[in-house]
Amino acid sequence: MHLARTILGTLGLVLAAICAAAAVAAQGGRFSPSLDILTHLAPLYLAGAMLAAALAAAGSGESRRAGLILAAVGAVASGALIAPELLRDTGPKAAPGASGEIKVIAFNVWEGNRRLEDVTAWLRAENPDIVLLEEATPALRNRIVARTGWSVAGARSNDMIFSRAPYLAMRRPVLAGKRALTWVNATYDTGGGPFEVIVTHTTWPTEHGQQAQSQSLRRVVQALPRERMVLGGDFNSTPWSFSRRRDDAALGLIRRDRALATWPTGRSGPWPWPAPFSFLPIDHIYAGPGWATTGVRRGPRLGSDHYPLIVTLAPVAPR
Secondary structure, three states, X not given: OHHHHHHHHHHHHHHHHHHHHHHHHHHHHHOOHHHHHHHHHHHHHHHHHHHHHHHHHOOOHHHHHHHHHHHHHHHHHHHHHHHHHHHOOOOOEOOOOOXXXXXXXXXXXXXXXXXXXXXXHHHHHHOOOEEEEEOOOHHHHHHHHHHHOOEEEOOOOXXXXXXXXXXXXXXXXXXXXXXXXXXXXXXXXXXXXXXXXXXXEOOOOOOOHHHHHHHHHHHHHHOOOOOOOEEEEEOOOXXXXXXXXXXXXXXXXXXXXXXXXXXXXXXXXXXXXXXXXXXXXXXXXXXXXXXXXXXXXXXXXXXXXXXXXXXXXXXXOOO
C-alpha cells in the first residue's frame, strides 16, 4: 500500500511539474513567438494539472505537498490562458431565422480527402449561402459545381468560395513585397446589400511564416470594407494564443466562434490515430459589426482531420 502511494505521488509530482512548467512558460507568448507555441495546448495543461492533483493527493509526505502545489500552479496558469476566450464578447446576437439571415460554412476538406461525394452531399443538404473551403481540389470543385450549380471564386486556388448567387466583383488587394499569404476574396449580395467575403489558410505556428501571414491578412482586411465583411478559414491558431488575440484586436472584425474545437477528427485525413475528442479550435469565422450571430455549430466528420464550422449571421437591426 505504501509503495502504491509512493508511485502515485511521484507520478503526480512529475506530471504536475511538466504542466506547471509548460503553462508558466506559455505566458511568455506575450513577447515571444516561440513561447507562444506553448499556448495552443493550454487545455491539455489544465487537464494534466487536474489529473496530477488527483495522483498527488493519493501520495504522501513532501511529494504529495509539492505535487499539489505544482498542480495548482499549472491549473491557474493554464486557466489564465483560456479564461479570456470564455469571457470575451462575440458580437451582436439575433434570434435564429432573423430577417436577412445567411449561413456560412468554413471547412478544411484536406487535399487527400476520398469522401468527395459525402462532402458534396452534406453541403447540398446544409444549403449554405457561402462556403469557404481550404485545401480544395479541382475534383471536389467540379463535383460541387456539377451537383449544386453554385458559383465558385478562386477556382484555380486551393482556397475557394462557393455561393448560391454569383459574386458581384473580385477586387483583390495588392500586397507589397513577397506574398506569403494565400487567400481569395469576392463581393456578394444575398439580398441585403453587398458584403466582402475572404477565405484564407495559414501555416502552423511552429513555422516562421505564420507571423508574416498574419501581417499580410491584416493588410488585406484593412484594404476592404469591413462593416459587413465575412472572413473564415483554417488559421492553425487557437484562441488562447497571444497571436490570435492580437489578430482579433487588429482585424477590426469579431470572431463569432468561441472555443469550438475543430481538430483533430481522429483516424481521418492525415491524422491516423484515434481521437475520442477534438481539442484544438483552429478554424474560425469572423464577421464585421454589421452582422449579428444567430448560431454557431460544428459539422460532422467528412474524411478530413478538420470538422466543418457553421455560423449563421443576420444583418444588425437598425437602431
